[in-house]
Amino acid sequence: MNVPSRLLSLVVTTAVTGIVACGSAASSQGTPIAPPTAGTPTPIASPTSAAPTPIAPPTAGTPTPIASPTSAAPTPVAPPPAGTPVAPPSGPSGQAGATPIAGPSGGPALDARASAILAAHNAHRARHCAPPLRWSPTVAAAAQRYADELAANGCAFRHSSSQYGENLMRFSPAGSRSPAYVADAWYGEVSAYDYSRPGFAMNTGHFTQVVWAGSTELGCGVAVCNGGETWVCNYSPAGNMQGDFPANVRPATCQ
DSSP states (O other): OOOOSSOOOOOOOOOSSSOEEESOOOOTTOOOOOOOOOOOOOOOOOOOOOOOOOOOOOOTTSOOBOOOOOOOOOOOOOOOOOOOOOOOOOSOTTSOEEOOSSOTTOOSSOOHHHHHHHHHHHHHHHHTTOOOOEEOHHHHHHHHHHHHHHHHTTSOOOOOOOSSEEEEEEESSTTSSOHHHHHHHHHGGGGGOOTTSOSOOTTTHHHHHHHOTTOOEEEEEEEEETTEEEEEEEEESOOOBTTOHHHHSOOTTOO
16 A cells, blocks of 8 residues: 555555455546435445555654544444435446446536435534535545546555545445445444543544544545445545544534
8 A cells, every 4th residue: 555745645455245445446448426316325234354455653743634444344334224226337247347436527526426425424514523524526536536446456455555545445246335325334433432531443444534523525436347336535624634633523423
C-alpha cells in the first residue's frame, strides 16, 4: 500500500460469504457517481478483516492521517430497512465490468445506490453529533477511477495514495449486498472504540472515518471483477488525523 506524505489509508478485509472489506474501491472504466436521491437498501451481514501493511510513523508537528485498518470482524449493526438489492452488472462472468453509480453527466439527482450510502453515513454521523456529509462528484470521480484501476489489475484490493480518506469493501457475488450494508459494516466497529483513550486503532479505523466530524464530502465508486463487487468510498478532508480524535470522534451521548 502506498502511503502519501500526509495521508494514510484505512484497510479492512472481510470474509463473510466471499466478502472482503478494505479502504476504498471504484468501478472498472465506470462513470463517477452523481449526487443522490433517496434509496432503500437490503440488510446484510457484516465483514471480517485481514492484517494491513504497517505504516511509517508521522513526522512530529504535522498532523498525519492514520492508515485504514484491516479490521477484525466488526459487531453487526442493525440492518437497514428492506429494499431492493443493487442489481449485478451485465457482462460475461469473470471479467471486469463497470457499474458506475450515476450517469456520466453527474446530474442533479443521485441514483439509488449513491443516495442510500450517503443516507446511511449521515444517519450514523448524526448519532455522534457530526454534520452531514455532502455528495461530491469530484470525490466520487476519484473513487470511481480507483475502483476501475483495481478491477483492471486483476481484482486487486489495496489502498491508493490519494489525498482523500478511504474505506474499501469487496464482496461476492456482485449485487448481493446493499449500499447501506457497506456503510453499516464500517460503522459496526463502533463497539470496539474506546472513548477514554481516543486515537487510531486498526479495528476501529473505518468507524472513525465514517463519523469523523471534520470530513465534509463523500464520494464512492463501484467496480465489478470476477463476479465480485468492490466499493471505494473517499472522504474529504481525510479523517483519522493523529491528535484530532477527541474533537472529531464524539460518543453517541454527545447530545
